[in-house]
Amino acid sequence: MSFLCDTHTHTARCGHAGGRDEEYIQHAIARGLNAIAVTDHVPFYWLPPDRHDPTLAMAPEELPRYVEAVLALKDRYRGRIEVLLGLEADYVAGQEEKLARLLESYPFDVVLGSVHWLNGWWVDAPSSLPRYRLGAAEVDRVWAEYAQALVAAAASGLFDVLAHLDLPKKFGFRPSTPFAGVQREVVEAVATAGCAVELSSAGRRKPVGEDYPSPELLAALAAAGVPVVLSSDAHAPAEVGWGFEQLLATARAAGVERAAVFRQRRAVALPLPPGC
Ligand SMILES: [Zn+2]
Ligand SMILES: [Zn+2]
Structure with missing residues (x-):
């Protein structure tokens, strides 16, 4: 039997998403999904409290309540849809121990790793546009720095x-060669580490207008045996499962017929439906 899960969704706690927790679950049911992972942004574990931005992530004291709320939804919806407890956690070089301790403290089903923050600079914030606009050499430098962090995150x-x-493409700024010349190293690092990657419709809602990752990168990852999950990165209930029909077609075109589903941080590969 086929199985469809949206593996990346947020809640209003992060300060830049809307709706009530339960509305996200209800939209997932309405879309015919079998499961939804709630994966809100990790609190700013790597910065002192006076540098936390409440419009980007929940406060540290909110995290236990978030976990409780998602576990309550898991119970309440049992038999109707599988609710998975997740977290989208920033990778920050040098802060691995702190994050490991935080992740061990809760019974997460799935942890997403993201590189948004590079040495005090946001890869995907509109405030970073001036740097992208400095020209092709600077855009290549951004991609190279990002790739280095990504390889470290995988490892x-x-x-x-x-x-x-391939988040740095969000505003449409492409490197002169894929990942500024190190795409092969990125794919190898991900495959060696045994991480899955998400095929996400979020990029289609951004200026670049293309899913993450690009079809060409997805094909390279699939060929290297990297497992895939499907996701919307919903920041509003109506975005849950958004664009999944096209994601399924894209996955299939890349030779991906199964998606990974994570429970208590263990993956099982389940067949994707032919369409939805
Ligand atoms: Zn993200
Ligand atoms: Zn996200």
Whole structure:
């Protein structure tokens, strides 16, 4: 039997998503999904409290309540849809121990690893546009720096799934060659680490207008045996399962017929439906 899970969704706690927790679950049911992973942003574990931005992530004291709320939804919806407890956690070089301790403290089903933050600079924030606009050489430098962090994130062993793998393309700024010349190293690092990657429709809602990862990168990852999950990165209930019909077609075109589903941080590969 086929199985469809949206493996990346947020809640209003992060300060830049809307709706009530339960509405996300109800939209997942309405879309015919078998499972939804709630994966809100990790609190700013790597920065002192005076540098936490409440419009980007929940406060540290909110995390236990978030976990409780998602576990309550898991119970309440049992038999109707599988609710998975997840987290989207930033990878920050040098802060691995801190994140490992945080992740061990809760019974997560799935942990997504993201590189949004590079040495005090946001890869995907509109405030970073001036740097991208400095020209092709600077865009290549961004991609190279990002690739280095991504390889380290994969190797860290902290994450089950790497999110939006080619995130620096968000505003449409492409490197002169894929990943500024190191795409092969990125794919090898992900495959060696045994992480899954997400095929996410979020990029289609952004200026770049293309899923993460690009079809060409997805094909390379699939050929290297990297497991795939499907995701929307929903920041509103109506975005749950958004664009999944096209994601299924894209996955199939890349030769991907099964998706990974994570329970208590263990993956099983389940067949994707032919369409939805
Ligand atoms: Zn993200
Ligand atoms: Zn996200």
